[in-house]
Amino acid sequence: MASVVGKRVNGRTYYYLVESERVDGAPRIVSQRYLGAAEDLAAALDSAAGLPESTRHLSFGDVASVWSTLERLQVRQAIEEVLGPRRAKVAGYLTLAVLHRATALDVSLAQWWESAAAVRFFRPRLRADAVSDEEFWHTTRRLTRPQLERIEEAVCARVRADLPDPITLAVDIPNFATYAESDTADATLAGLSAIVTRDGAIPLVSRAYRRGGPGVEPFGVAVDRLGTRHPGEVTVVFDTGQHAQLDLDSGLHFVGALPLGDFPDLLTRPAAGRRPVDPQRFPGLTALDTRTTVFGANRRVVLTHSARLHAAQARGFAQALSSATRQLDGLALALAVGTNRRPRDQLLTDIARITRVRWVDRVLSARLTGTKPGELRLEYRTDEAARARLDEEFFGKQLLVTDHDDWPVVDLVTAYRARYHLDSTFRMLNGSFVAAPAPRWDWSEHRIAVHSLVSALATAVTHLMRRAADRAGLDLSVRELLDQLSRIGETVLRYPSTGGRPRTRRVLTARDQTQQQLYDLFGLGRYAP
Known part of the structure; x- marks a missing residue:
């Protein structure tokens, strides 16, 4: 009563x-x-x-989904097993850093913690004033490279247990990250070699290296070193020109790209010879599966044509050609009215710079007449026949070579594209430049190694999430997946006090069909307010 x-x-x-x-x-x-x-x-x-007197918005969907995956994989527990129970704080901060890296691209750790719902469910609990970039680096300062490698291998074991026995690939990401050593020093360029799954491009083990300095590690050496940490059969994926770092006759399995211009006979094959690869997974992609002589041996090659890539390259070429002709028009007019009186050699250098753009020099030819300033005139023409050949023979095409005679074409394409999926995610997570917050510090080898581990683990988690979404019928890139999840927000409503403490209510924002499907897929109801 x-x-x-x-x-x-x-x-x-x-x-x-x-x-x-x-x-x-x-x-x-x-x-x-x-x-x-x-x-x-x-x-x-x-x-x-x-009516509430104030509201506050917190990020929820992306944070809770990544945290749900970290919990399911028991990432923090795996790190503790490597470091021991006395280093539980380090394990907690590394897990927190992975969560932050996956969901807050351009925000410091402290700013993200204040604006995310993670404070409600992250365990072990952390004080708000203890979450900062400075505290993270202080906590992880004693981690050694062998410890970082064992941590990655321990988490890798959890990831592998979450998957059927995966086919693995060795890939190289030369533009992994750019670091600022100080306010005045030159930037440090870093690459990353990794072993990933063919299905989903999920990183298992990785190794960062400096670019442009002495002792740069060739890709082939990196593959051998990674193989000691992840035994088993691996297929090396290489990009155009990268084969020079590899010995393709050593029994190594490989899938790689070849320069199109080196195989003109394949480029002129009629489109009728190509067959659809997989209309559901790769709509608009067709392929010609054949054999030819590559690097002195008869090898299997696959010539692919993507309607989407064709359209994108045609647009890009049209823009580049338009830019070049505008510059040549301006230069020709300046010569005709006498406002440009530079020597002939300088003008030839300018003309070469304008026309020396990919494919533009195939269709655009320029001729400079006269010998003295004031007499020089410029003429140019566009070869429409060459432009038509370019559209027919080059746009949208890619040539792959492999020793896997038993793999279906769809698996070859999946393997080759794994590198680009990985590269795209790293670019998203790291941005074009990794800079330290004020006060600035030097990016030492240790800091680069720790950052590389956090980025690799964040990529593994988000790629695993993307794979789960794909199995649920949602064809989303990692960027699209996190964007959809980030739209599931948490709103904190603060009401006027009626005596005692002010009343607070938390509600989630409305969800569309895709967001609701992701909400259910990752079990976000467990973390909802």
């Missing part, structure tokens, strides 16, 4: 909602809730009192 009871204290009456029940035959108060003084109740009944 519920009733309102008033208690008079110091001349004022305060009201409580009281619930009574019979206990052993006698009436007893089992609960009471403070309602406030008379004026508080009157204000609560006023229509304006039902």
